[in-house]
Amino acid sequence: MTVYVVLSALIVPVLCGSLDPRIEEGYPRGLMSVCPGSTKPAIIPKSQLKYLKFVVQGNGQTRQKYTYWNAKHIASDPRMDFNRKTMLLALGYLDSTNFPISAILANEYEARGYNVIIVDNQRFATVHYYLASRLMRPVGKHVAEVLAQLMSSGLDPSKLELLGFSLGGQTVSYIARNFQTITGKNISKITSLEPSGPCFRTLDPTDRLDASNADFVEVIHTNIDGYGMAARMGHVDFYVNGGEYQPSELLMYPCISTCSHFRVLPLWVSALKNPKQFIALKCNSIQQARDAKCYDRRPLETNVMGLRVNTTNHGIFYLSTSKGYPYYLGRDGLRSEFASWRRITDVNEGNEIEIYTK
Ligand SMILES: *[C@@H]1O[C@H](CO)[C@@H](O)[C@H](O)[C@H]1NC(C)=O
Ligand SMILES: *[C@@H]1O[C@H](CO)[C@@H](O)[C@H](O)[C@H]1NC(C)=O
Numbered sequence: 155m156t157v158y159v160v161l162s163a164l165i166v167p168v169l170c171g172s173l174d175p176r177i178e179e180g181y182p183r184g185l186m187s188v189c190p191g192s193t194k195p196a197i198i199p200k201s202q203l204k205y206l207k208f209v210v211q212g213n214g215q216t217r218q219k220y221t222y223w224n225a226k227h228i229a230s231d232p233r234m235d236f237n238r239k240t241m242l243l244a245l246g247y248l249d250s251t252n253f254p255i256s257a258i259l260a261n262e263y264e265a266r267g268y269n270v271i272i273v274d275n276q277r278f279a280t281v282h283y284y285l286a287s288r289l290m291r292p293v294g295k296h297v298a299e300v301l302a303q304l305m306s307s308g309l310d311p312s313k314l315e316l317l318g319f320s321l322g323g324q325t326v327s328y329i330a331r332n333f334q335t336i337t338g339k340n341i342s343k344i345t346s347l348e349p350s351g352p353c354f355r356t357l358d359p360t361d362r363l364d365a366s367n368a369d370f371v372e373v374i375h376t377n378i379d380g381y382g383m384a385a386r387m388g389h390v391d392f393y394v395n396g397g398e399y400q401p402s403e404l405l406m407y408p409c410i411s412t413c414s415h416f417r418v419l420p421l422w423v424s425a426l427k428n429p430k431q432f433i434a435l436k437c438n439s440i441q442q443a444r445d446a447k448c449y450d451r452r453p454l455e456t457n458v459m460g461l462r463v464n465t466t467n468h469g470i471f472y473l474s475t476s477k478g479y480p481y482y483l484g485r486d487g488l489r490s491e492f493a494s495w496r497r498i499t500d501v502n503e504g505n506e507i508e509i510y511t512k
Contacts, residue, residue, distance in 0.1 A: 193357065213232060241263045287352070375392065401494055474487045
């Protein structure tokens with residue numbers, strides 16, 4: 155008996171260790187996991203608030219700019235109609251409302267009948283990344299003040315959504331939680347496209363994006379160990395092709411961190427245009443999603459990335475895509491032969507290697 159216990163104590167760890175070598179090798183800590191002072195309070199002095207701006211887009215892609223100080227006039231802008239849905243867009247690190255990302259996203263929502271407001275916080279997002287990540291807290295607070303002010307002019311929180319990309323994908327969290335504090339109400343939906351991991355991945359859920367921030371939070375992950383973040387942060391989290399890296403359109407070059415991080419933008423645009431096609435499989439864990447091992451999970455449960463997302467089917471979802479725009483696989487995405495790794499490595503599946511081994 156004693157011998158048996160001793161033997162199994164020796165054998166069990168050896169067996170388990172051999173099942174998954176990563177238990178021996180450890181897990182990635184990620185890009186800039188430790189940012190000095192990232193929870194230290196940051197404030198924006200009153201004199202600087204004029205640099206917090208809001209760009210309203212509508213009426214055939216025309217734009218009007220407001221500052222924090224006159225943002226209450228957004229309510230009477232001819233582009234605005236609070237009977238419609240409103241989308242507030244938060245951009246990423248170093249980005250500007252003059253650069254293409256804001257136009258690409260704003261045009262899609264304008265075309266779908268939304269009021270569109272883009273937060274112009276370039277002044278605070280074009281400093282050292284460590285500082286920018288801290289400054290998004292006061293940015294979020296002051297943007298929430300503006301939204302609360304617009305609420306008293308008819309903006310309905312149940313028709314208000316936030317969309318953020320990268321650093322903006324964390325800014326939306328600070329906007330939403332300050333909005334909760336000021337008004338006692340929830341913003342209806344947050345869509346976070348590749349929320350930043352650097353300087354955020356070690357923080358508590360109370361200091362970064364979290365499902366508690368809004369009635370519904372949808373998160374899309376495309377580079378979880380690099381610029382993005384692996385943790386589940388929403389009600390529904392899509393790990394696209396496992397969330398680590400995206401398939402490359404170029405045979406000879408892999409799509410590494412920057413490519414995979416930005417891939418979320420054309421993916422989301424395609425999801426807006428093809429609302430039923432990005433069908434994803436539910437997984438039991440993020441590890442299963444990374445490994446594309448959700449095909450045999452029973453019962454088979456699916457959700458669809460985009461505006462038709464099922465807001466009551468919460469969880470972790472693996473979404474396989476094709477290599478090129480428009481990326482979706484439809485129902486093929488539920489079949490294991492369409493798992494992304496098979497196509498990333500399809501060069502390994504050919505017979506070319508035989509000329510070397512004969
Ligand atoms: C706000 O949303 C959170 C998370 O979805 C939810 O738990 C909470 O009850 C909501 N609060 C209100 C006032 O609706
Ligand atoms: C949404 O998900 C819930 C829970 O899994 C399910 O009961 C419901 O039928 C789904 N709704 C649609 C429209 O698929």
